[in-house]
Amino acid sequence: MGAVKMYRCRICGETYLGSEAPAMCPFCGAHSEFMIDPVDYPHDINDVQLTEVERADLETAIDIELSNTRFYLAMALRDDNPALASAYKRLAAVESEHCSLFSKIARMPKPADLREAGDELGSWDADIDESCRREKRASALYAEFAARATNARVIEVWNAVSAVEADHIVLDGVAKGYV
Ligand SMILES: [Fe+2]
Ligand SMILES: [Fe+2]
Known part of the structure; x- marks a missing residue:
């Protein structure tokens, strides 16, 4: 090494x-x-003067990341497939990090229920399809947010996280092979 x-x-x-x-x-x-x-690393990287549109988009994204984190935490609690449960626990941690990042840039406290599992749909197949739907929506929406943002840091974050959510669509495809 x-x-x-x-x-x-x-x-x-x-x-x-x-x-x-x-x-x-x-x-x-x-x-x-x-x-x-x-x-x-610029110490003031997240000191951003947000436009109203940028702030509203961050608030939308905070809700999405909160909902997705809680959905993946619920998937991680299923006890019939430890490998998949572990994979979605990892995904929950990543979405939670996105939620924290967006909250930081918006200068808002992290949502209080970020670590509480929500509801899943009752089967791995249905859950993974739902995950795919959520990731496609997030990836497309963040690309739209990037296109209408004006601050360079905000644009950088939207584009980077949009690419991450696109990776998650690929992950869902891989996960399907382990159901
Ligand atoms: Fe995310
Ligand atoms: Fe990171």
């Missing part, structure tokens, strides 16, 4: 130790291009 370095994710701000940058941030899923040297 090469020398261990520290990386910091420009999107979520979490750090990662390793001999090379991970393909995806283990916390928010942002792609490796956002994994930077911590000395290059």
